[in-house]
Amino acid sequence: MTELSLRGAELDKTRMVRLLQDYGVYAGVVVLFLVNVVVTPNFVSAENFRTQAVQVAPVLIVALGMALAIGSEGVDLSVGSVMALSTSLISLYLGYGPWIAILVAVLGGMLVGLANGSLIAFVGVQPIVATLALMVAGRGLALVLLPQLKDIRDPGMAALGSGGVLGIPYLALIAAALAVAVAFVVRRTTFGRRLLAIGDSRPAAQLAGLPVRRVLIGAYVLSGALAALAGVLATARLTASDPTSLGTLMELSAITAVVVGGTPLSGGRVRIGGTVAGAVLIQLLTATLIKHDLPPSWTQIAQAVVIVAAVYAARERGKR
Amino acid sequence: MSQDHTTPVRTGAVLVADEVTKAFPGALALDRVSFAARAGEVHALIGENGAGKSTLIKVLTGVYAPDAGTLTYGGEPVRFGTPLDAQHAGISTIYQEVNLVPLLSVARNLFLGREPRTRLGLIDFRRMHRETDAALRELGVRVDVTRPLRSLGVGAQQMVALARAVAVDARVVIMDEPTSSLEPREVRTLFGVIRMLRERGIAVVYVSHRLDELYEVCDAVTVLRDGRVVHTGPLAGLDRLRLVSLMLGRDMGEVRSEGATKFSGDHDPGTQPVLSAEELSLRHTLHGVSVRVRPGEVVGLGGLLGSGRSETAKAIAGALAPDSGRVVVAGAPVRTGSTPAAIRAGISLLPEDRKAEGIVPGLSVRENIALAALPALSRFGLVDEARIDAVVDTFVRRLRIKASSPRQRVGELSGGNQQKVLLARWLAMQPKVLLLDEPTRGIDVGAKAEVQGLVDELAADGLGVLLISSDMEELVEGSDRVVVLKDGAVVAELTGADVTEDALLHAIAATGEAAA
Ligand SMILES: Nc1ncnc2c1ncn2[C@@H]1O[C@H](COP(=O)(O)OP(=O)(O)OP(=O)(O)O)[C@@H](O)[C@H]1O
Ligand SMILES: [Mg+2]
Numbered sequence: 001m002t003e004l005s006l007r008g009a010e011l012d013k014t015r016m017v018r019l020l021q022d023y024g025v026y027a028g029v030v031v032l033f034l035v036n037v038v039v040t041p042n043f044v045s046a047e048n049f050r051t052q053a054v055q056v057a058p059v060l061i062v063a064l065g066m067a068l069a070i071g072s073e074g075v076d077l078s079v080g081s082v083m084a085l086s087t088s089l090i091s092l093y094l095g096y097g098p099w100i101a102i103l104v105a106v107l108g109g110m111l112v113g114l115a116n117g118s119l120i121a122f123v124g125v126q127p128i129v130a131t132l133a134l135m136v137a138g139r140g141l142a143l144v145l146l147p148q149l150k151d152i153r154d155p156g157m158a159a160l161g162s163g164g165v166l167g168i169p170y171l172a173l174i175a176a177a178l179a180v181a182v183a184f185v186v187r188r189t190t191f192g193r194r195l196l197a198i199g200d201s202r203p204a205a206q207l208a209g210l211p212v213r214r215v216l217i218g219a220y221v222l223s224g225a226l227a228a229l230a231g232v233l234a235t236a237r238l239t240a241s242d243p244t245s246l247g248t249l250m251e252l253s254a255i256t257a258v259v260v261g262g263t264p265l266s267g268g269r270v271r272i273g274g275t276v277a278g279a280v281l282i283q284l285l286t287a288t289l290i291k292h293d294l295p296p297s298w299t300q301i302a303q304a305v306v307i308v309a310a311v312y313a314a315r316e317r318g319k320r
Numbered sequence: 321m322s323q324d325h326t327t328p329v330r331t332g333a334v335l336v337a338d339e340v341t342k343a344f345p346g347a348l349a350l351d352r353v354s355f356a357a358r359a360g361e362v363h364a365l366i367g368e369n370g371a372g373k374s375t376l377i378k379v380l381t382g383v384y385a386p387d388a389g390t391l392t393y394g395g396e397p398v399r400f401g402t403p404l405d406a407q408h409a410g411i412s413t414i415y416q417e418v419n420l421v422p423l424l425s426v427a428r429n430l431f432l433g434r435e436p437r438t439r440l441g442l443i444d445f446r447r448m449h450r451e452t453d454a455a456l457r458e459l460g461v462r463v464d465v466t467r468p469l470r471s472l473g474v475g476a477q478q479m480v481a482l483a484r485a486v487a488v489d490a491r492v493v494i495m496d497e498p499t500s501s502l503e504p505r506e507v508r509t510l511f512g513v514i515r516m517l518r519e520r521g522i523a524v525v526y527v528s529h530r531l532d533e534l535y536e537v538c539d540a541v542t543v544l545r546d547g548r549v550v551h552t553g554p555l556a557g558l559d560r561l562r563l564v565s566l567m568l569g570r571d572m573g574e575v576r577s578e579g580a581t582k583f584s585g586d587h588d589p590g591t592q593p594v595l596s597a598e599e600l601s602l603r604h605t606l607h608g609v610s611v612r613v614r615p616g617e618v619v620g621l622g623g624l625l626g627s628g629r630s631e632t633a634k635a636i637a638g639a640l641a642p643d644s645g646r647v648v649v650a651g652a653p654v655r656t657g658s659t660p661a662a663i664r665a666g667i668s669l670l671p672e673d674r675k676a677e678g679i680v681p682g683l684s685v686r687e688n689i690a691l692a693a694l695p696a697l698s699r700f701g702l703v704d705e706a707r708i709d710a711v712v713d714t715f716v717r718r719l720r721i722k723a724s725s726p727r728q729r730v731g732e733l734s735g736g737n738q739q740k741v742l743l744a745r746w747l748a749m750q751p752k753v754l755l756l757d758e759p760t761r762g763i764d765v766g767a768k769a770e771v772q773g774l775v776d777e778l779a780a781d782g783l784g785v786l787l788i789s790s791d792m793e794e795l796v797e798g799s800d801r802v803v804v805l806k807d808g809a810v811v812a813e814l815t816g817a818d819v820t821e822d823a824l825l826h827a828i829a830a831t832g833e834a835a836a
Contacts, residue, residue, distance in 0.1 A: 189701050190694045197691055200682040207639055207677050208692040208745065209663035268682035 025261050025277045025310070032284045040291050046167060053172035054237060056283040058083070058230040060175045060276060062250055063257040064182045065223030067275045070258050071186070072219045073199040073267025074127030078116060079227040079254055081138030082109045083247030086231030088146035090157075091241035098156035102232050109228025110221050112138055117217030131220075135251070142243035149242045152235060161236030171233050178226065183272035185222075192270075195219055200268025256282055256303060260310040281306065326549045328356035328542070333392075334523045335380060335411065335492050340389035342372075342379055344732065346724030349375040351547040352389065357492055357523040362514055364534045364555060365527045367544035368567055368764045369736030370722040373527050374416050376544070377496050380525075381406040381413045394491070404433075412490035414481045416497050416527075416735045416762070417675045422470035427452035429469050430484050455483045460509050474673050474758075475501040475625040475790065479509075486513055493517055494525040497735065499533060500761045501672070503625050503790050504825075511537050529736070529764050530791070531560050545569050564765055592651070594784040595667070595753040597636050600645035605631045606808045608645070613753060613784035618775070620799030621788045622824050628808035629788045630672050633755040636786070637669035638662035639677075650752060663692065666752030670742060670759055672788075678742045681731030685723050686712045688730045688741050693748045715744035718774070720767055735762045743771060753784045760794060772798060796821050804828060 020027075036043045062079045069076040086105040093101040112134055119130035152158075164170050186192040194215045198205040206212050227247075235241055259265060260281060261274030282303060289299045330336065333356040342350040349372045357363050365373050378384045380391065382400025391398050393409060400406040403413070420429040427445075428435075430452045436444040452465040461479045469477060478501055485493055499507050514537045517524050526538060534541065534555060542552040543566045551566050593612040600609045606628050613619045621629040634640040636647055641657025647667075648654065655661040662669075671677040680688055690697055690708045697707050712726050719740040723733055730741055739762055746754065756775070760768045775798070779785055789795045795802065802819055804812040804827045812827040814820075 188703055190698045190703055191701065193687060193691070193694060193703060197680045197683060197687070200680045201676075203677045204680050205691075206659060207637075207669065207671055208680075209659045210691070211660060268680070 022262065025274050025281060028306075029277050029281050029284065032281065032288065036284065036288055040288065043291075050164075050167070050169055050172075052283060052287060053175075054169050055287075056279055057169075057171040057175040058234045058237075059250070059253050059257060059283070060279040061178055061230040061233070062227050063254040063261075063275050063279050064178055064272065065226035066251075066254040067258045067261075067263050067270050067272060068182070068186075068195065068219045069127065069131075069223050070255070070263055070265060071199045071267055071270035072195050072216055073202070074120060074216070074219070075131065075255065075265075076113075076116065076220060076223045076227075077128065077131040077251045078112055078134035078138050079223065079230075080247035080250035081135045081142065082112050082224055082227035083231035083234060083250060084142035084243040085109070085112065085138050085145075086228040087235045087241040087246050088142040088243045090232060090235050091146055091150050091152060094152065094154055094157070098154055098160075105232050106225050106228045109224040109226075109231070111224070112228075113221035113224025114217065116224065117220035120220065121213035121216040139243070146241055146243050149240055149244070152239050152241055157236045158239055160233070161239060171237065174229075174233065178229070179272060179276050182222075182226075186270050186272060191215060191218060196268055196270065198267075253279075253282065256307055260306055262310070278310075325551050325553060326354075328354055328552050329358075330356055332358040332360075334359050334394060336392040337376070337380060337386075338390045338392065340376070340379055340386045340391070342375055342384055342386055346728065348547050350379065350386075353544070353547070353549050355380075355542055355549070355552070357494075357525050358540075359491075359523050360518055360521045361540055362518055362524040362526055362538045364538040364541040365525055365544065366529070366531070366534070366541060366563065366567060368722075369740070369762075369767060370734040371544040371567070372547040373544055374496055374734060375547075377413065377415070377494055377525070377527070381411055381494065407433075407488070410489070410491040411494065412485040412488050412492070413494040414478075414485050414496060414498050420469055420477065420481060420484070422676070423468050425466050426456075426463060426469050426472070426480055427465040429480060430455065430465075430487065432484075434488070452483075455487055456480070459483055459513070460505070470676075473501070473625055473630060475503065475506060478502060479506060482510060482513065486517065490522060492523045492525070496527045497529065497762055498526075499528055499530060501758060501790055504792055506625065507533065529762060529768070531563055531765065534563075535560075543567055567764070568766055593648075594650050594782075595636070595786070596648045597632070598646045598648070600632065600635045600642045600647075602631060602635060602640060602642045602808075604808075606635060606642065606645075609635075609805065609808065609810055611636075611786065611803055611810075613786055615752075615782040615784055616779050617801065618779050618785040618787055618799050620795045620802040620819075621786060621805060622795060622802045622814075622828065623805035624828060625790075627805040629805055630757055631808070632805065633669055633757050633786060633788060634671075636662070636753075637667050637755055639669065639671070663749070667755065668692075668746040668749050668751035668753070669755040670746050670757055672757040672761075674739055674742055674761075679730045679738050682729060684727045685716070685721065685730055685733070685741055686726040689715060689744045689748055692745050696749075711748050712744075715748065719744055719770060736764055736767065739763055740767060740771075747774065747778070751783065753786070754778065755786045755788075757788045758790065759787070760789070760791070792821050792824060796824060 042048060066076055066079060085108050089105040089108045090101045093104045116131050116134050119125040120127050160170055194210045197210060198212055198215055231247060234246060257278035258275050261278030262271045263269060263275060285302050286299050289302060335357040337353060337355040339352045339354055340350055341352055353376060355376060367373050379386050382403050382405050427448045431448050436447045438444045449465050456463065459479055459482065461476060463472060463476060469480060478498055482498060498510060502510065514524055528534065538555050540553065541555045543550050545567060594615045595613040597611045600606050609632050611619065621632060623629050631640060635642045638657055638659040638661055646653060647656055649665040649667060654665040686708060689712050698704055716726060721740045722737050730738055743759060760771055763771060775785060787795065787798055796819055799819060802814040802824060803810055814823050814827065
């Protein structure tokens with residue numbers, strides 16, 4: 001009898017740990033939200049929610065692509081530079097109208113992704129090295145195309161950046177739609193299944209006859225396209241193209257959102273819901289500290305704490 | 321007490337587990353298991369796939385902490401925090417999945433954690449290489465000890481693990497399926513080592529699905545079924561049939577027909593080969609190997625470890641790119657060196673090294689089975705869940721894959737069940753040619769018969785099968801024809817009535833002398 005209950009307790013404990021690992025990030029978001037409701041004046045207001053949503057959208061979109069790269073046992077450090085490249089292209093091609101400009105910007109991001117993916121899949125360069133090279137080259141190219149900050153005066157772009165439907169900003173709607181689309185790709189398509197298999201065990205995937213190169217390239221092209229889109233949205237929000245500073249350190253924020261969301265860096269698993277929650281968590285954390293007038297260094301320390309906690313939880317999962 | 325067949329005798333026991341329980345989410349792997357390893361005794365631990373053997377070993381050696389129950393070592397209660405603690409205490413273990421470091425050299429692996437040092441405190445590589453070479457030579461293995469371990473076949477890796485286990489001064493040596501990839505010759509070497517350990521008064525625990533082997537070296541046996549001890553005692557007086565019935569929990573009559581090799585070995589092959597591999601050459605490993613397989617035929621590849629059997633299979637399946645040679649499937653040439661091309665042509669390879677090249681451990685049983693067949697199981701790039709469920713369901717039942725659900729991660733399954741998942745992946749492809757490299761490695765007797773029956777059935781349906789097995793009996797019974805390899809070249813072919821174990825051994829030995 002005692003033995004049975006003891007065994008039950010053990011099982012409960014493992015289950016608790018698992019639940020915490022799987023849903024901890026959501027719990028974190030809820031807790032932080034509730035804390036803010038109590039301690040932050042004017043937190044519960046439509047205006048504040050809109051601001052938060054608009055601010056998180058670009059990071060979130062970049063993080064979706066990053067999650068794919070990380071799921072393939074890689075990483076994409078070039079995302080920030082792709083955003084810069086995208087903003088340069090927008091400003092260069094805006095003369096042809098916003099749609100053409102956006103299309104060119106996204107194509108530019110996809111090209112960077114193609115270069116990343118080819119270096120990784122065909123040449124066999126480590127993802128961190130390949131995307132580092134494109135990170136440097138991408139921002140360089142962005143600055144060559146547009147050497148300094150330039151205002152964007154286009155009603156279409158301005159509407160995209162600050163408009164919305166039923167009070168919900170376009171930026172938030174687009175980010176949400178993309179999150180749903182990427183989740184669908186990961187869960188329901190052969191591409192998604194193969195990506196996870198390759199990320200988990202590349203030799204096994206190769207021997208199982210999967211088109212490893214094509215899938216890897218696809219992942220980085222998607223990541224490039226998403227980063228470019230994030231660049232478009234950020235440009236629209238700022239109504240200016242600033243290739244010097246747009247997207248700097250974006251790769252770190254995106255990796256943080258992905259890791260905090262429970263996607264392991266070792267590949268083979270992608271959690272889109274977690275990634276969204278991770279991005280929101282970091283955003284809330286930053287906003288909270290700023291609202292209470294704490295210096296920016298505090299924000300960084302808080303981010304670091306969250307990352308360490310997430311990595312610790314992942315370690316526990318590995319050990320079981 | 322004396323009539324209790326599930327309580328171990330404690331006299332002379334070195335390592336004792338008392339009422340040990342270990343649960344995983346969805347599986348009670350050990351349920352109040354008691355076990356005693358005695359000095360100078362070789363203790364066999366047997367049971368079906370997923371019975372809990374490896375889990376018991378991991379609890380004994382500090383990989384897992386038991387949920388309940390106690391361990392006693394040398395008369396004192398112990399609790400090993402890590403496998404290293406157990407190792408320092410004198411328990412030396414060869415785990416089921418060879419757990420050495422693939423990228424380090426053979427010598428580094430042998431001395432991992434106890435490297436000899438020079439006076440400057442640096443690793444003494446010369447001494448390490450010399451001693452490794454000597455230790456392996458003693459076991460009849462000759463390899464370049466500076467090569468990375470991963471460049472060795474699984475069998476040779478098992479021998480390195482064995483050398484490592486006996487090199488340290490141990491009181492208990494535990495071996496989880498050490499023979500699953502070994503040739504008869506290596507198995508004999510291993511048994512020599514085990515007897516030597518026994519004479520030195522060391523307690524040996526030995527896990528194997530090859531029941532016939534047990535009688536050669538084991539003194540005692542413990543049978544596990546679904547995480548419980550169903551029998552423990554001396555091995556003498558228990559025949560093979562009784563062991564099987566204890567393992568499966570069925571009575572002897574039912575079991576009688578099972579357990580023995582199930583291959584019929586009689587097929588009625590067509591005339592045109594479905595697979596012909598011509599003059600395959602690969603630097604240092606293959607020298608013009610040609611093999612033909614007709615539809616409905618099972619062709620065995622015989623030979624010793626390192627004779628080029630796995631390489632032949634891999635070259636045919638596109639996993640290795642041969643320097644020269646051709647592969648033709650059903651009359652159509654196949655581009656060599658490309659796995660996708662080979663698979664599209666209808667070639668499936670079940671690889672030898674399931675841990676590194678086979679399973680995708682983080683994905684579920686379901687995803688693993690459907691992995692290779694995804695294009696057939698999806699429409700417009702979207703996965704067809706219902707069809708996957710149907711396929712998975714069939715194979716899980718047919719191969720008796722023991723998992724808590726199809727959504728369980730494959731990495732959590734027992735070794736034998738992982739092997740079954742891999743088999744299912746390739747059978748689900750409905751290939752024209754099936755290359756099986758050690759298909760029943762680590763699979764229990766019941767499932768082995770099932771696998772062999774399935775292969776037979778497929779052959780009858782016109783599938784061509786190339787079979788590699790270190791289990792002579794399986795090779796001889798299963799094959800219509802056996803092609804014997806030696807140093808990467810075909811040296812003999814046995815057909816018809818010549819396909820016997822004697823003839824095979826003779827062919828291998830004769831050519832061995834000729835070349836020596
Ligand atoms: N890490 C784990 N997580 C969840 N379940 C596990 C884990 N390891 C083992 N199990 C389960 O515990 C049971 C016993 O597994 P174990 O590996 O001990 O079997 P085994 O007797 O060694 O089998 P085999 O002959 O196939 O090697 C199985 O049902 C298995 O699925
Ligand atoms: Mg096992």
